Amino acid sequence: MASPVPAETAAAGYVEREYAAAGTATAYRADGGLTSEGRWTFEAASTAPYRTRIVVRRPAADADFSGTAVVEWLNVSSGQDADVVWANNHEEITRRGHAWVGVSAQLIGVQGGPVLASTVEGATARGLVGTDPERYDSLVHPGDGFAFDLFTQAARAVRAGTLLGGLVPRLVLAAGQSQSAYALVTYINGVEPLVRRLFDGYLLHSRGLGALNLAAPGQPAGLHELEATSPKLIRVDTAAPVLIVQAEGDLTHVLNSLGSRQDDTQTVRTWEVAGAAHADRHTIGPFADLLGCGVDVNDAPMHVVVKAALRALETWVRDGTPPATSPRIETSGGEVVRDADGIALGGIRTPPVDVPVDVLSGVPGPNPSVICQLFGSTIALPAERVAALYSSRDEYLARFEAATGRLIAAGFALPEERDALLGHAQPDRIG
Structure with missing residues (x-):
């Protein structure tokens, strides 16, 4: 599985298991089409057999299980299954004792196909079957029209305890990032009314x-x-809460999600994170410097906000307490409004955005490749500008620590992430 974050399950008191899951999946057609407001009516269209791969990471000791299972629709934009939700949330998942289940839901991840996000134009991937035929040759995927029911069947096995070694969760949360979040939009709008509360909540x-x-x-x-x-x-009458977390870079450029921005409701909430990119250095780890994007890729602590979102969603579905209300990033004419330094205005503001020595943004570098368009940028402020902002290292650190405290107090970062946030401070940049 593609991940810059090693699972390291044993060190966290976790075990990892891989399963083959087989059955007959249903594809859907939409009666009335996929309309913009999201109130879709799906009905069965056809069925086909499948055999796919599911990965489970859970506490080794049954007594350590929190009762919450996070089911991730694995992301295939790189041409292979990637556990992006795990990569952003593994500290939160393991310290809380949640189970994590990664589902190989899509055709490309299983049997290969064209790669969406690559530094090579027209690249194709071999999928699990082509990468390791000895291990995965028996896998069969009937096409992405069947992926939604395949995901449903995996979730039913999670809820029944079948995939968790007999552990029966009290809460089951669906999660997906990027292409997988696109998939969950379809799932919520069309499939969720058919399975009604199979998932207790959704993290997009x-x-x-x-x-x-x-x-x-x-x-x-x-x-x-x-x-x-x-x-x-997202349809506003969904039975299960939906929390959407958007980076500044998601609003424009490749994803253009600004056109689907919606007001908060009783069941749908959106967080928008200023200075963050669709993907960043934390997402790709040591490979960030090999992308050749012509600029340092974004290094905002988006993952810290995403972990807070997972906790907020869990709390929301468990006791009805809704997440904090996020300020929206300021936009005008379809573009992000920025200050004189080029930093976005509004939104959730992490300490390195609120107390900057760099311009962190979703604006990409000069390389026009799709993957580079997703990774935003980190551009150092001129030394003279930094000197004008901060009279001393002590002042800078005091302001950075205060910004960290504000973010935690507002509910957009967890107290457990204080040290991770403070680790983004760069006092050596202050003369």
């Missing part, structure tokens, strides 16, 4: 403008399709 990290299409049998879904490139809201 970095959704785009639209939703994943209902692909024809044998075909992958495409983010170039009309359904993905036209505005699609």
Whole structure:
């Protein structure tokens, strides 16, 4: 599985297991189409057999299980399954004792196909089957139109305890990032009314403008399709709460999610994080310097806010306490409004954005490749500007620590992440 964050399950008191899951999946058609307001009516279209891969990470000791399971729709934009939700949340998942389940839901992850986000134009991937045929040759995926029911069946096995070694969760949360968030938009709007509270809540990290299409049998879904490139809201009558977490870079550029921005409701909330990119140095780890984007990629602590979002969603579905209300990033004419330094105004503001020595933003570097367009930028403020902002290192650190405290107090970062946030301070940059 593609991940810059090693699972290190044993060190966290966790075990990892890999399973083959087989059955018959249903594809859907939309009666009335995939309309912009999200109130869709799905009905069964066809069925096909499948055999896919599921990865489970759970506490080794049953007594350490929190009762919450996070089911991730694995991301295939790189051409192989990537556990992006795990990469952003593994500290929160393991310290809380949650179970994590990664589902190989899409055709490309299982059997290969065209790569959406690559530094090589026209790249293709081999999928699990082509990468390790000895291990995965028995896997069969009937196409992404069946992925939604495949995900449902995996969740039912989680809720029954079948995939968790007999552990039966009290809460089951669905989560997905980027292309997987597109998929969850489709799932919430069309499938959730059919399965009603199979999932207790949904965490959508970095959704785009639209939703994943209902692909024809044998075909992958495409983010170039009309359904993905036209505005699609989350239906406001969903039975389970939905928390959407958007980076500044998601609003414009490749994802253009600004066109699907919606007001908060009793069941749908949105957090917007200023200075953050769709993907960043934390997402890709040591490979960030190999992308060749012509600029340092974004290094905002987006993952800290995402961990707070997971905790907020868990609290919301457990006791009804809604998440904090996020200020929105300021926009005008479809563009992000910025201050004189180029830093976005409004939104959730992490300490390195509020007390800057760099301009952190979703604005990409000069490389026009799709992957570089997603990674934003980190551009150092001129030394003279830094000197004008801070009279001393002590002043800088005091302001940085105060910004950290404000973020935690507002509910957009967890107290457990204080040291991680303070680690983004750069007092050596102050003369």
